[in-house]
Amino acid sequence: MPESDLPDIRGLHLFEEMSDEHFRALMRGSYVQNFPPQIELIEEGDPSDFLHIVLSGSVELFSSWNGRETSMATVRPVSTFILAATIKDAPYLMSGRTLEKSRIALIPSQDVRAVFDIDAKFARAIVTELAQCYRSVVKNTKDLKLRTSLERLSNFLLRQQKYSGGGAEFDLPLEKRRLASVLGMTPENLSRAFKALQSYGVKVTGNRVAISDQKDLERFAKPSPLIDDYST
Amino acid sequence: MPESDLPDIRGLHLFEEMSDEHFRALMRGSYVQNFPPQIELIEEGDPSDFLHIVLSGSVELFSSWNGRETSMATVRPVSTFILAATIKDAPYLMSGRTLEKSRIALIPSQDVRAVFDIDAKFARAIVTELAQCYRSVVKNTKDLKLRTSLERLSNFLLRQQKYSGGGAEFDLPLEKRRLASVLGMTPENLSRAFKALQSYGVKVTGNRVAISDQKDLERFAKPSPLIDDYST
DNA sequence: TCATCTGCTTGATAAATGTCAATCGTTAAC
DNA sequence: GTTAACGATTGACATTTATCAAGCAGATGA
Numbered sequence: 001m002p003e004s005d006l007p008d009i010r011g012l013h014l015f016e017e018m019s020d021e022h023f024r025a026l027m028r029g030s031y032v033q034n035f036p037p038q039i040e041l042i043e044e045g046d047p048s049d050f051l052h053i054v055l056s057g058s059v060e061l062f063s064s065w066n067g068r069e070t071s072m073a074t075v076r077p078v079s080t081f082i083l084a085a086t087i088k089d090a091p092y093l094m095s096g097r098t099l100e101k102s103r104i105a106l107i108p109s110q111d112v113r114a115v116f117d118i119d120a121k122f123a124r125a126i127v128t129e130l131a132q133c134y135r136s137v138v139k140n141t142k143d144l145k146l147r148t149s150l151e152r153l154s155n156f157l158l159r160q161q162k163y164s165g166g167g168a169e170f171d172l173p174l175e176k177r178r179l180a181s182v183l184g185m186t187p188e189n190l191s192r193a194f195k196a197l198q199s200y201g202v203k204v205t206g207n208r209v210a211i212s213d214q215k216d217l218e219r220f221a222k223p224s225p226l227i228d229d230y231s232t
Numbered sequence: 233m234p235e236s237d238l239p240d241i242r243g244l245h246l247f248e249e250m251s252d253e254h255f256r257a258l259m260r261g262s263y264v265q266n267f268p269p270q271i272e273l274i275e276e277g278d279p280s281d282f283l284h285i286v287l288s289g290s291v292e293l294f295s296s297w298n299g300r301e302t303s304m305a306t307v308r309p310v311s312t313f314i315l316a317a318t319i320k321d322a323p324y325l326m327s328g329r330t331l332e333k334s335r336i337a338l339i340p341s342q343d344v345r346a347v348f349d350i351d352a353k354f355a356r357a358i359v360t361e362l363a364q365c366y367r368s369v370v371k372n373t374k375d376l377k378l379r380t381s382l383e384r385l386s387n388f389l390l391r392q393q394k395y396s397g398g399g400a401e402f403d404l405p406l407e408k409r410r411l412a413s414v415l416g417m418t419p420e421n422l423s424r425a426f427k428a429l430q431s432y433g434v435k436v437t438g439n440r441v442a443i444s445d446q447k448d449l450e451r452f453a454k455p456s457p458l459i460d461d462y463s464t
Numbered sequence: 465t466c467a468t469c470t471g472c473t474t475g476a477t478a479a480a481t482g483t484c485a486a487t488c489g490t491t492a493a494c
Numbered sequence: 495g496t497t498a499a500c501g502a503t504t505g506a507c508a509t510t511t512a513t514c515a516a517g518c519a520g521a522t523g524a
Contacts, residue, residue, distance in 0.1 A: 044458050065378040066454050072373065084363040084370075090464045093370050116359070123355045127348070130362045131316040137369040138316075138325050141304065144376050145416050146297040148480070176502065184377050186482055191503055206490095206502095222298050226276050232322045380510075408472070418512055423473050438520090 001030050001105070008055055008078050009105060014129055017121040026115055030107040041096045041104065048085035048092055050106040054078065057102025060178070061094040071181035074099070074174060083129060086112050135232075142227050149185040153193045154221035155228050156183060157202065157209060168214070172207045233262050233337070240287055240310050241337060246361055249353040258347055262339040267330045274328045280317035282338040286310065289334025292410070293326040303413035306331070306406060315361060318344050367464075374459050381417040385425045386453035388415060389434065389441060391460050400446070404439045 006027065009015055015023055032055065035041065041052065044063055052059075059075040072094050075081045085092050086109040098104075116123050143152055156179070164170035172179065180190035194204045200220050201213030211217055225232065238259065241247055247255055264287065267273065273284065276295055284291075291307045304326050307313045317324050318341040330336075348355050375384055388411070396402035404411065412422035426436045432452050433445030443449055457464065 063374045063378065063458075065374065065456055065459060068378050070374070070377040072370070084366045087359055087363045088367070088464075090367070091458070093367055093374070093458055117352065117356065120349065120352065120355065123352065123359065124349065127319055127355065127359050127362060130359060130366060131319045134316045134362060134366040134369065135320070135322070135325055137366060137373060138304070141369060141373055141376070142295045142297065142302070142325070144373070145302040146295065146300050150480090187502070188483080188504085189481060192481095195503090224297055226295075226323070226325055227297060232320075382510090419472070420474085420513080421511060424511095427473090 001027050001032055005032050005055060005103075005105060009053060012053070012078055012080070014080060014125045015122070017125055018115070018119050019121070022115045022119045022122060026107055026111055029111050030105055032103060032105045035098045035102050035104060037098055037100045037102075039098045041098065042082065042092050042094075044092050044095045046092050048082055048088075048090065048109050051080055051086045051109055051112050052082060052096070053080045053105040053107070055103040055105055057104075058099045059096050059102060059104070060099050061096050062181075063094050069181070070184065071178055074178075074182075080129070083126065083133065085109075087116070087126065087130070089113065136230065139227050139230075144184055146227075149183060149189060150193050150196055151221060152183045152185075153190065154197060154200070154202075154217060155223050157197075157211070158218065158221055158223050159228050159230070160209075161211060168212065169208065169210045172209060233259050233264055237264050237287060237335075237337060241285060244285070244310055244312070246312060246357045247354070249357060250347070250351050251353070254347045254351045254354060258339055258343055261343050262337060264335060264337045267334050267336060269330055269332050269334075272327060272329045273336065274314065274324050274326075276324050276327045278324050280314055280320075280322065280324055280341050283312055283318045283341055283344050284314060284328070285312050285337040285339070287335040287337055289336075290331045291328050291334060291336070292331050293328050294413075295326050301413070302416065303410055306410075306414075312361070315358065315365065317341075319348070319358065319362070321345065368462065371459050371462075376416055378459075381415060381421060382425050382428055383453060384415045384417075385422065386429060386432070386434075386449060387455050387460050389429075389443070390450065390453055390455050391462070392441075393443060400444065401440060401442045404441060 009027070010023060015026075035057075041059065054075050054077050056077050058077070059081065061072045061075060061081060063070055063072055075096075081096060082092055082094070089109065116126060143155070147155070160172065161167070161170055174182070176190055177187040180187045183190065185193070194202070197217070200217045201211060202217060203210045203212065241259070242255060247258075267289075273291065286307050286309050288309050290309070291313065293304045293307060293313060294301055295304055296302075307328075313328065314324055314326070321341065348358060375387070379387070392404070393399070393402050406414070408422055409419040412419045415422065417425070426434070429449070432449045433443060434449060435442045435444065
């Protein structure tokens with residue numbers, strides 16, 4: 001583990017408050033690796049030997065069943081993934097692959113569990129992080145079960161707009177076919193959904209999205225903090 | 233809080249390992265209440281003042297948006313709910329109502345957070361519980377995104393069968409219209425799905441389900457431990 | 465016993481979504 | 495510069511799912 005990567009990791013909520021000694025102990029057994037794009041880092045069902053941290057690049061978490069595949073989440077720097085599997089010492093529920101050239105830190109799961117037991121600050125941080133993850137997935141479930149694909153897309157655009165600073169124009173941060181998978185629909189359906197949103201003042205050219213009638217789109221999308229607010 | 237309720241609560245994984253002193257401290261501010269059926273205990277969006285424990289009866293967790301409603305989970309004795317909201321001191325993401333006459337224990341959220349910080353065993357238990365909850369929701373998301381409603385129903389039946397002891401016949405533990413909502417479909421669609429499963433040897437009379445050709449149903453349902461196994 | 469209620473089922477129809485195949489447009493390699 | 499590759503789009507069509515309305519059946523209560 002190169003010294004230069006430590007500050008990034010230390011800066012994560014998860015490791016921010018813990019003692020220096022315990023942090024060093026965690027890092028001792030860890031290492032950092034660079035991966036090219038489209039490399040499968042973990043496969044669902046595998047034992048969870050490492051807690052992963054994306055230092056740069058991005059990682060897609062996805063799941064498969066019966067020949068179908070769906071995108072579950074995108075992990076961007078700097079954050080961890082598969083924390084729950086690490087804590088429970090249970091198999092991964094999702095696979096993970098790099099989307100681009102990425103730098104990943106790997107911390108042995110058993111070290112995470114060991115330090116958890118002796119560092120109350122670290123324990124507190126893990127609980128907060130897990131609770132956050134849990135609530136995100138619950139919101140996602142509500143999005144899937146309560147909304148049509150057109151409504152999901154509208155609210156995704158509003159969230160993305162907010163995240164990009166709130167301006168009338170912004171870029172989609174992922175390929176459309178991956179967006180379709182994230183939203184639980186086919187690329188063809190997404191393409192038609194974009195077209196349908198034209199009547200609410202949404203114009204899409206490539207990855208660029210322009211919202212000309214904010215109020216109108218919001219009236220249709222009906223965003224709710226209990227589904228769309230990532231922070232709480 | 234009556235003395236007679238303490239053993240049930242103490243027996244929960246969550247409270248099993250913690251010190252007697254801290255357990256008593258938690259219980260001191262808590263109380264127990266009996267509710268009739270169909271009473272709304274919590275409403276999504278409310279601040280999370282109490283961690284709830286179902287001592288008897290059952291509670292449905294559900295969510296609403298734009299006039300629609302969906303059933304998220306059923307909580308049966310003896311277990312807790314809305315742990316994540318309590319930990320994060322964030323608003324509830326789901327509403328909860330009693331399905332039948334129920335006995336509920338209420339523990340002030342701030343006490344839970346306070347004891348968490350001073351009792352490592354309790355902290356460990358909370359993390360394990362949260363990780364479990366998180367993984368359950370992830371599995372549910374996979375179920376929703378990767379399977380058709382007929383496949384979801386089939387796998388639900390296989391899970392329920394296993395849970396009921398594995399025999400060829402068992403009872404549905406909930407109303408069909410609620411089951412439909414849990415599976416993310418309409419009651420009409422569920423009714424037709426049951427009929428479609430007749431060709432795989434599933435017979436339903438009232439709440440009674442009989443599976444005459446186990447292998448055939450499994451061949452269709454393709455259950456996967458990474459979606460359908462609740463224990464891991 | 466009868467009436468009523470409620471949940472379940474059924475049929476007809478509509479809407480949403482997926483599939484398949486072809487085409488377009490951009491990118492990237494040669 | 496040309497060509498190949500790939501993602502996005504479009505059209506035609508099939509499937510899945512929802513909606514609406516009506517009927518049915520077991521439970522409840524007078």
